Amino acid sequence: MRKIYLAGNWKMNKTFQEADDFLYELGEYLEEKTLRNVEAIICPPFPYLELVTDMAEELPLSCGAQNVSEYKSGAYTGEISAEMLSSMEVEYCITGHSERRNIFGESNSVVNAKIKQLQEHFIIPILCIGEKLEERDAGKTDEVVLSQLQGSLKDIKIDGNLFIAYEPVWAIGTGKTATPQQAQEVHKLIREWLRENYGEDVAADIPILYGGSVKPGNLKELLREADIDGGLIGGASLEIEGYIKMLEIAGNLK
Numbered sequence: 715m716r717k718i719y720l721a722g723n724w725k726m727n728k729t730f731q732e733a734d735d736f737l738y739e740l741g742e743y744l745e746e747k748t749l750r751n752v753e754a755i756i757c758p759p760f761p762y763l764e765l766v767t768d769m770a771e772e773l774p775l776s777c778g779a780q781n782v783s784e785y786k787s788g789a790y791t792g793e794i795s796a797e798m799l800s801s802m803e804v805e806y807c808i809t810g811h812s813e814r815r816n817i818f819g820e821s822n823s824v825v826n827a828k829i830k831q832l833q834e835h836f837i838i839p840i841l842c843i844g845e846k847l848e849e850r851d852a853g854k855t856d857e858v859v860l861s862q863l864q865g866s867l868k869d870i871k872i873d874g875n876l877f878i879a880y881e882p883v884w885a886i887g888t889g890k891t892a893t894p895q896q897a898q899e900v901h902k903l904i905r906e907w908l909r910e911n912y913g914e915d916v917a918a919d920i921p922i923l924y925g926g927s928v929k930p931g932n933l934k935e936l937l938r939e940a941d942i943d944g945g946l947i948g949g950a951s952l953e954i955e956g957y958i959k960m961l962e963i964a965g966n967l968k
C-alpha cells in the first residue's frame with residue numbers, strides 16, 4: 715500500500731503557547747494510535763521547530779521548515795541556513811511556495827539554489843508549483859507548471875530526496891479546492907515530466923502532494939486519485955481536531 719503524507723504548513727500563525735498546546739494534543743494522539751501508511755509532518759514557523767523535532771525523536775512525526783536561505787552561511791542577517799536546519803534534525807523544507815514567489819519575489823533560480831542547499835544537507839525539499847487563476851483561465855496551466863519544474867530543478871539530481879506539491883494559487887486559502895480530477899490531471903502531468911527527465915523509478919517514488927483548501931471534507935476524494943500522495947495543508951492544519959481527523963481519514967483509506 716502506498717504511503718500518504720499529511721504536511722501541515724502553519725505559515726505565520728500561532729503563538730508559542732498555541733503551538734505547544736497543539737503539539738501536546740497531537741503527541742497524545744500519536745502515542746495512542748498507530749498510523750500505518752500515513753506520515754504526519756508539521757511545518758511550524760522557525761522559532762517553534764525545536765518543539766516539533768523534540769517530539770519527532772519519540773513519536774512518528776516529522777518536522778519541516780517553511781523556508782531556507784539560498785546562501786550557505788555568513789553575513790545574511792535574518793536568514794536561516796540549510797546547515798542550521800540540518801543541525802536541528804529538520805527533515806523537510808518547503809521551497810517555492812506561491813506566497814514566497816508572489817509576495818517575496820522568489821524566482822525559479824532562487825528556488826533552485828535553495829533546493830541545492832537543502833540537498834547538500836540531506837533535507838528533503840517540498841517543491842511547490844502551481845498556476846494562478848488567470849493562467850488557468852488562459853489555458854496555460856501545463857505551461858506554467860512545467861516551466862516551474864524545469865527552472866526549479868535545473869541541474870538537480872534526484873535520488874528519492876524530493877517531494878513536489880501542486881498548489882494551484884487560486885485554491886490557496888480561498889476555500890476553492892481543485893476538483894480531484896483537476897488535481898489528478900496536473901499530478902499526472904508532473905509524474906510524466908519526472909519520468910521523461912529522471913526515469914521510471916524516480917518518477918514512481920516521488921510523492922506528489924496536493925495543496926489548496928484541503929480539509930477533512932475533501933481529503934478522501936483527493937487521496938483516491940492515483941497520483942495524489944498526500945496533502946500540503948494550510949488553514950485546516952491549524953486546528954488540532956481537524957488535523958487529527960485528516961490523519962484518521964488517511965489512515966482508514968482502502
Ligand code: 13P
Nearest residue numbers: 723886887926927948949
Ligand atoms: P490552505 O490549505 O489554507 O488553502 O493553504 C494551502 C497552502 O498554501 C499550503 O502550503
